[in-house]
Amino acid sequence: MLISFYNLQAQPKKFSYSASKMGSPFNIILYSTDSLLANRAADDAYKMVDSLVYIFSDYIDSSELNRLCVRAGQDQAFIASPALFDILEISVDASRKSQGSFDITLGALTRLWRRARKEKIWPSENQVQQALAVSGYKKIKLDKATRSVWLTQKGMLLDLGGIAQGYIAQKVIDSLRSMGISSALVNVSGDIVTLGSPPGKNGWTLALGLPESREKVLERTISVSGKAVTTSGNAFQFMIHEGKKYSHVLDPQTGYGLTSGRTVTVIADDGIKADWLTKAFSQLSFSSARKLAREQNAEFIISEYRNEKIRKRLSRGFASFWTTVK
Structure with a gap:
């Protein structure tokens, strides 16, 4: 009797992890044939998240960001850690490329509006203008050779909230990749970065939120592999004043929250770029957003209500990510 032996390759298993980080669930999904490797990779990732949060957070008084602020x-340079200098350099470059529509120097304003939302007290025009006066990305000076940073405006405060989640999510994906993981998804409060695809599939299927809604989604889904997807809108953080809804995303020109009601989803090559582009596209004209998207190899969809109907405007290549209906 002839007996054949087959060396069956182990099939990857799905592992899901969730932890509270940055005030939101930080979810990691990965596939691996080795449970010990999966657990170690997730544990290392969360430790890295904690270390980066301690550097970037403006909520922690002793964070490196606040020590810089x-x-x-002052004339004396602040010598930044590699991580802080990296995100500052990326942020200043993003401000230049986005015509200033993305700006991390709005910290005094974000703190003002954060307090206003909490206390439900509308700030005075004078308060807004005073906070706006100490902003401006051109007031950040960087020396890459020495990692030196100068904030030239007294009273200036930085807020990395428009880029830090995407940055950290991308670093987690990079860490998982370095440990031999080839299929993973990281979701930080809507900032999603993917690595490869789930086994047997062409991509990760994602739903896109509707404007002004916390639960409703567009009728079509997208599928991405090795891409980052970030959505920004006013469904969760906003203020209503004299019948008008103001987003938590601030206009660097006026100091007030955006009132357009746009929900913007960006698909980009990495989480850092996807994160800051959503803030830029929330403010730029459609033609300017389309031009910037081409320059950054990104795609986007802008959804907003017009006359009680949803109006959707897409960049040229966004349609290629729609999930195929069979």
Whole structure:
């Protein structure tokens, strides 16, 4: 009797992890044939998240970011850690490329509006203008050779909230890749970065939220592999004043929240770029957004209500990501 032996390759299993980070669930999904490797990879990722949050957070008084802000207006340089200098350099470059529509120097304004939302008290025009006066990305000076940083305006405060989640999510994906993981998804409060695809599939299927809604989604889904997807809108953080809804996304020109009601989803090559582009596209004209998207190899969809109907405007290549209906 002839007996044949087959070396059956182990099939990857799905592992899901969730932890509260940055005030939101930080979810990791990965596939691996080795449970010990999966657990170690997730554990290392969360430790890295904690270390980066301690650097970037403006909620932690002793964070490196806040220690830098204390030095604003002083001649002495602040020597930044590699991670802080990296995100500052990327942010300043993003501000230049987006015509200033993305700006991390609005920290005084974000703190003002954060307090206003909490206390439900509308700030005075004078308060807004005072906070706006200490902003401006051109007031950040960087020396890459020495990792030196100067904030030239006294009272300037930085807010990395428009880029830090995407940055951290991307670093987690990079860490998982370095440990031999080839299929993973990281979701940080709507900032999603993917690595490869789930086994046997062409991509990760994602739903897109509707404007002004916390639960409703577009009728069509998208499928991405090795891409980042970020959505920005006013469904969760906003204020209503004299019948008008103001988003938590601020206009660097006026100091007030956006009132357009846009929900913007960006698909990009990495989480960092996807994150800041959503803020830029929330403000730029459609033609300017389309031009910037081409320059950054990104795609986007802008959804908003017009006359009680949803109006959707897409970049040229966005349709290629729609999930195929069979």
